[in-house]
Amino acid sequence: MSHKVVTHWKGNLQFESDNPSGRLLTIDTSQENGGHNSGFTPKALMLSSLAGCSGLDVVSILKKMKVPFSDFRIDTFGELTDEHPKYYHTVSVEYHFYGNELDENKIEKAVNLSIETYCGVMEMFRRFADVKTSIHYHNS
Structure with a gap:
């Protein structure tokens, strides 16, 4: 699979870039x-x-887990x-979650799945940077 993004100069130092979705x-x-x-x-x-x-991964996983x-x-x-x-x-x-009686074990599992398995951008960053992650729970 490949993506194409077209970035067009709009004057001065401004550019407009599209997205495969057209945005x-x-x-x-x-x-x-x-x-x-x-x-x-x-x-x-x-x-x-x-x-x-990573956020797309985490929300998708948490929805499947009904968290x-x-x-x-x-x-x-x-x-x-x-x-x-x-x-x-x-x-x-830093991942910040808010809610009542947050299921910390399942949230941690979802975040770790994104970090370690699914997020391709995270993997790209690891090729040139030291990436540190943390999870913060804000129970109401």
Whole structure:
């Protein structure tokens, strides 16, 4: 299976990128780097991709396991190298679950299945970064 994404320059440092589903997103950089801060930065998109990939896995697995939760958030942090080309050398992924009487064992199993088996973006990140994960439970 392959994917094709078309990224089109829109002027200055702004680009518009499509998705195999046809959706569009804007890529830009900060004003301090010459952009207009009008879209996602490429490196931040990488962190969003990581969180989205794993999040899709986790929610899908928890639904199949019939595990209730009221909210779910993933906080992703990346530490860049000092030298160019700058890339994430360390990444932390924090899974936050909210609800009443959260089933911590099943949630941990779902997160681990994503981290260790299903999330291809997580595997890609592991090729260049030290990836740390943690799970946080917020019982109401």
